[in-house]
Amino acid sequence: MGAFLIKDIMLLLRDRSELLILLAMPFLLIAILGFSLRGIFSGDLEALEMDIALVSEENEAQAVASIQNEIEEMGVPPEQTEALTQAAESASPQTMLVSLFEDESLSELITVERMDRAQAQQSLDEETVDAVITLPEGFTQKSLRNMLFGSKEGSELELLAADLSSPQTDVLDSILQEFVRTVNFEASISRLSGQESAAEVSGGIETITAREPITSFQYYTIGMAVMFVLFVGSTIAGQANLEQKQMVFDRIRLSNRSPLLYLSSKAIAASAIVTVQLALLFSLSALLFQTFAADSWAFWSGIAIISITLAFSVGCLAALMVAITLRLESDAVPAIFSGGVISLMAFVGGSFMPLDGMPEMLRAIGNWTPNGAALSAYFSWLLEPDLSQLMEPLMRIGIVAVVFLLLALALFPRKGGAA
Amino acid sequence: MLETDKLTKQFKDTIAVDDVSLVLKRGESVGLLGPNGAGKSTAIAMISTLMKPSSGDVRLNGKSVLKKPDDMRRVLGVVPQKIALYEELSAYENLKFFGRLYGLSGNKLEQRIEYVLELVGLADRKKELVKNYSGGMQRRVNLAAAMMHEPEVLIMDEPTVGIDPQSRNHLLETIRKLNRDEGMTVLYTSHYMEEVEKLCDRVYIMDHGKVIAEGTKEELKAILSDQETVLIEFDQNYPELFKKLSEIEGVQHSTIEEQSLKLIIPRGTRMLAALFHEAERYGAQVINVNVQTPTLEDVFLRLTGRKLRD
Incomplete structure (x- = not known):
């Protein structure tokens, strides 16, 4: 096994054109795409600027006064009544939300204008605002009851956006989620597209303060890395084809070595090369572009x-390609794979751009490609380093690998005997 | 030691090897002579256990190797017609890889590499990449790689194709040394009659997939023992004269080569006077006349009606 591995790695190291494809090309693309598409990702705040309309369907002062009445009717001691009444006044959620958007850090990005519902809908239709936040009737009352009396009554905000999948909407949604968490509401925010009628949608609350957004360099370092490792498969299969053509494969067969040893050495060589390739790409990108801040x-x-x-x-994929190449006695498989299939896999895997706006089926296919599943795993780890979150994508990669391996074993021409 | 019994290989409608039975005794050097396309390489592939025959058997020391090729592969060193080496590796690296495949390691591996490199005369250039070698040097490494595991039988498939005379001589000398000094059994295929004549004790002649003659060189030449070859060189080509001379009574075979005419005639026939007379009538100038004993090439010509390199 060692002899095969050393030989395969030496051959790759002496093949400058393959090295260029496997290492220099992805690095070049990381640099080009990372710099040129920086604005699309969170590195450039200008790309996230937005105007929103705030619609209040209640009278805030009346709602606070009504809660204060409820406090007085509760028959609690006067000191407590006074404290609760003051709390109701100062913790009014509507006031807090407005102050949140007036905060220095957010006011640079988000401009808020108070409107009535009709005006807001018109502005949204005319695209003079990007989203509408509606505080429905009873919102303040329900929220204050929640805060002060611990009632389990849910109160909800309504978010209406022209484009639900835009990064701006995502950011606004995250801000609102954080807001409701901060004020400790048992609330949910309903997200509706501009064309839909208002319907309540409850969703989980995520924290946005614990995670940094993915930068363009992170996106393309990972995107290009998971794409270019696939070329190792065609490189290894191309090598096997050359070995067959030049009759070196026959020499290997004559040495009485098990044909499966040859196949497994190809898979291991491919895996080893991919590991080194990823290590080099990630560390170089971290050093030169400060792609990964985390150094733990x-x-x-x-x-x-x-x-x-x-x-x-990828090792198992390489084994499958070697098996098909040797069976067909043709270099068509590595040629087709590197010439088209890789680009296709990279596209559905999300290497070129996020697949958020793509059809569900395409995303599902992408999730079952080794590169697509790995991309999800890397991003998930970047956003939240939680091992349990990795299990699903890693399992998908593992299942696909086992399928590749079984197919490789089934298709590999076992020319162990006189064949 | 090694024999084939009615070995046959059929590819769809083509019979590449037809009922071929060969025997190699230990220490013998046997030639397999035939033109391109005669079926030599297919026969070699089957003997080497790399191709399954359509019918027939290959036996090593009396045991069939078709189902269990391991014993055969252990004793065989195969030198294919192609350069079966990694061009991007040096000769030393190639030999190390193939040596390790045969289970050699450490000092034993290094010593064996040194030995085979000395044998093929490339010890001083072992670090150069194979792709930078001349064709002849590549063929020598091709032989060295087959020698790494100390095989008992060396099977060579046209090992001198496309190389310079110096490398060819070196290679032939090496093979002769291996056979005569080290007692290695050799099966040598070629379409170069002079190589087979120089190296081999016995010869099988193949054509169109069949063995058409076999025996020692002397036995084969005895086929033509009652004949002799007359080679007449003229100052230029005389097509009409050459045709006339070929038709003289007693001429058994004739070949025209540019301005030369080769005739196979019965030994002791007094034909030269008639030949000169006819040439004089045509006003042709004879430059040289050579009466030869038959070669294997002549035997092949007689048996098949065509030349080895046709």
């Missing part, structure tokens, strides 16, 4: 786990 062992361990799983999967 825990962070890099997660990256290593994903990379090794991906490398295993």
